[in-house]
Amino acid sequence: MAFVLYAVPFFFLLIGLELLADRWRGMRTYRLADALNSLSAGVLSQATGVLTKVVGLLTYAFAWEHLALFELSEGNLWVWLFAFVFYDFCYYWNHRLGHERNVLWAAHAVHHQSEDYNLSTALRQTSTGFIFGWIFYLPMALVGVPPLVFFSVAALNLLYQFWVHTRHIPKLGWFEWLFITPSNHRVHHAQNPIYMDRNYGGVFILWDRIFGTFQEELDEEPVIFGVTVPLASWNPLWANLQVYAGLWRDAKRASSWWDRLRIWFMPTGWRPADVAARYPQAKADLRNFRKFEVPLGRGAQIYALLQFVCYLLAGVWLLAQGDTLAIGAVLLACLWVALGLCSIGMWLENRAWASRFELLRLAANLPLLWLAGDLDMLAMNAAVWSCLAGYSLISLLGLCLVRRVGRTGTPADRSEANSPPLAHET
Structure with missing residues (x-):
């Protein structure tokens, strides 16, 4: 968490530079309300994280101390390099399942709700990801990655992802084949059908290429940012609760107890058949897409x-x-x-x-x-x-x-x- 604290001034310096680039290039990638909503979600996430970080700390430390198969020294450079790559592999699966299962999407959806795409979007983080997120990194504890190394590479992975949330950087040639870049991460934040649920890596795009989830940004298909069922709110607390509330409401409406239980772990968007029939949800028409906006003096x-x-x-x-x-x-x-x-x-x-x-x-x-x-x-x-x-x-x-x-x-x-x-x- 210290890495994030020290990085805060640089985050806002770069946001200021992006605003200048907006003016210089005649672009409009920022709206005040949307940016404040993203930043508010980030502040709320960090504030609650002071309380909830103990879940990840204790579970990882316990697993490492009692279940580790090997003794890896934090004094070896190769351990740090191994942990950096291994963490991104675990992150890929955490991120991918965060898009593919209802209850995990409920936590991760916060990061995707912005209909703009800029550096403030990078700071739009969940406050509930701690509930299940720790599970995906236990393999690192089992192979013996020390807690100091684990939490350090986790912070570095998060910091790397900040710069890819911009529309001002084009494709980067060969770099696109190995690493997450602004171009292939713009794809990840799109609601266009061709782009949805693609490019999950944090630092490396290799996992997506290996496991078939890579999609290149196409010139003929401009990205439309956001989620297909929009948040339509500037309230960061509701941003964290919206999807949970929808799942809870559908669970209560379901006539089958089995459906009430399994809805949480079914593929994202799955609804009980009787609920979907009685309470249909219309999909947004991207041909007439309009961003959420509220007039304010x-x-x-x-x-x-x-x-x-x-x-x-x-x-x-x-x-x-x-x-x-x-x-x-x-x-x-x-x-x-x-x-x-x-x-x-x-x-x-x-x-x-x-x-x-x-x-x-x-x-x-x-x-x-x-x-x-x-x-x-x-x-x-x-x-x-x-x-x-x-x-x-x-x-x-x-x-x-x-x-x-x-x-x-x-x-x-x-x-x-x-x-x-x-x-x-x-």
Whole structure:
């Protein structure tokens, strides 16, 4: 996790450079709401990861200590190289099954929901992947890859994948044959039928070539990004729950108990026959594809951006301090971050009650801080109280100003956004 923490400034530096490239080349690969939604999902993932990372840590360490067949030394370079390649092989199967089984897709779908494709999309990560993800890497523990090596190569694999989420880099010749590149990863994020469920590797494209899941990006078939049943929301919490909710609803509707159980592990998009007949789901027509968009005034957009910056800084602080905080403090911080990011998402959706929810969030700041101090979760001092009180007051003034000016450009834009659908197809 330390690798990710140190990489954060570089991530945002490169995002800034990509925005400049957008302007220079006359492209529009960013929309504010979509980018904030992707980044919010990333902040939520890292914040909750402070709590959930223990699942992967403990299971891997236990398997390595008690079940390892060989003793591999972290002091040997070949062990690191072997682990780097082996990790990507395990990642390929984790990623592939994440597209091919309902419950695994429920976790992974978050990363694919953006209808734009840019470097912010790389940071759009799941908060629930820890539930099953650890299983796929146990073979590394069984062959004796030390935990330090495993977690290091895992971080390096994740960092490599950042740069391939861009539309500004064309095909790279021979490099395309060996490694994941922006071109073949654009294919992976497409909802075009010819591209779907292809190019699963993290660093190496060789696995896809070996196991028959490779697809080249075609000039005659422009990529349409996103999922076939769109998220239609800017709420990062709903982004993580949407597919689970759809599966749960279909399971309840099924008349057969066997269908209620197996729906979770069936191929992605599978639904019980009786449920599919009574509640059909229409597929999107890509010939008339339109990205999800909610009209929002400039002032309201600036307010959302500034609020996100505050929560980004809070998320970075939590990532840096998480190992030193009491479990209660981490849990409270995660709830605070989740509440704030959800509020930003509702605001971006221009919900009729978003302003009231935002007022409630701001009013809860000081009581939550008092609770943390009263329970000895955090070291309280005048500076902390002053910063949070100042932030809440300035935010309240900004909220009042935006409400007075108007959140959207015209009265017709003030209608509540459509409710996001419950669905679980790729």
